[in-house]
Amino acid sequence: MGYDAIRSVGTADHLVFTFHGTGATADQLHGLARTLLPKAHVVSPQGDVHEGDAPRFFRRKAEGVYDMDDLAQRVEKMGLFVRGEITRTGVSHVTGIGYSNGANILAATAIRYPRLFDTLVLMHPLIPWVPAPEPGLAAKRILVTGGRQDPICPAELTQGLADWFTAQMADCTLAWHPGGHEIQQTEIDCVADFLC
Template identity: 35%
Template structure:
C-alpha cells in the first residue's frame, strides 16, 4: 500500500487483545520480509510493515550508512522521525493501539533510534541483531518501555560490546531490558523466534548481557 508516507503492508488483527506489531526489515528487505516472523511471534496481532525509503546499491534500508557499522547519524535522526510520523499516521488510519516494534538488523537499529528519539511511537520492542544507533544518545526517560535485545555471540557485523552498550543505554534511560547473546551469527535462528514468543507472553527471563 502507498496511501500513507511509507510503502507498506497492513494486515488486520485476527484476535482481540494483542498488541499490533511494527515490522522493520533488514538491508535489502521489503515490506513482505518480516510478515511470517510477525505471524510466528504473535499469531493474531495486526501487522504493520513499512519498506525503508533509503536505497543502498538498489537495496532498501531505513537510513544511510557511511560504511559497514558506520552510520550517517544525521540521516538516522531524520529517518527515525519520519518513521515515527508514519507510525502516527498509520495508527490513525487503521485504528491501532500502541505498537510493539520487531526489527531485524537495520530495522532493529532504526527501531532503537526511534525509541530514543520519539519514544511515544512504540510501546515496546524486540530488537534482533541491533547496534547502538547514535554515538551520543539523547537524554530520554523510557520508564515503562520494555525491550527484548537478542544478539549473536559470533555475529561478524555486531560486536558483542556494541550489543552490551545498547542494553546499557536503554537501561540507563529506565527501560526494562531483557538481553541475551545467542549461539548464533547475524542471521535469525529458531531460538530468536521462541524467545520472542515467550517474551511477548511475558514468560522469558533471559540473562543480562
C-alpha cells in the same frame, strides 16, 4: 510522504510494526508477527533507501558508520508514519520488531519518540553512539538479541545498548546466541516467549 507497506488487519487493540534488514523486503518479519500475535494489526514498511540494490531505512557511509543527518531525517519520517498508522487503527498498544537495519531505525525512532511504542524487539541492533538520557523509556518492555560472534553488530555494542536501556529504567532483556549476524531458531523462540 509515507512508506509502501504490507498491512494485515487484526481484531485486537494492538498494532505491530516490523522492520526488515538490509537487502530484505517488507515481508521478512511480517509473517512472524502474524504467527506470534495473530489478533494484532501488523504493518510492515518497505525501506526506501537503496544501497546498490539493497533496500534500507537510512543511509550509511560505511559498515557501522551512519549518515547521521540522513538518519535524523528518516527518524522524523518514520515517526510520522508510525503516528499515522496508530491513528488509522485506533489502537492503544504498539509493538515494534526489527532486525539489523530495521532494528536500528526502530531503536532510533523509539529513542527520539519514546511514547510511540510500548514494546520493542531489537534483533542484532547496532547503535554506534551513546544516546542522551531519555526518561520516556522508563517501564517500556524491550528485548535485545544478538550473536556472540556477530561481525556486523559487535557484542560489546549490543551489551552497551541493552545497558543504556536499563539505565533509562526500561524493562530490558538481553538474549544471546553463539553465532553471528543470522537469526537463529533459539532467537525466534526467545522472541515468542517475550511477546506471548
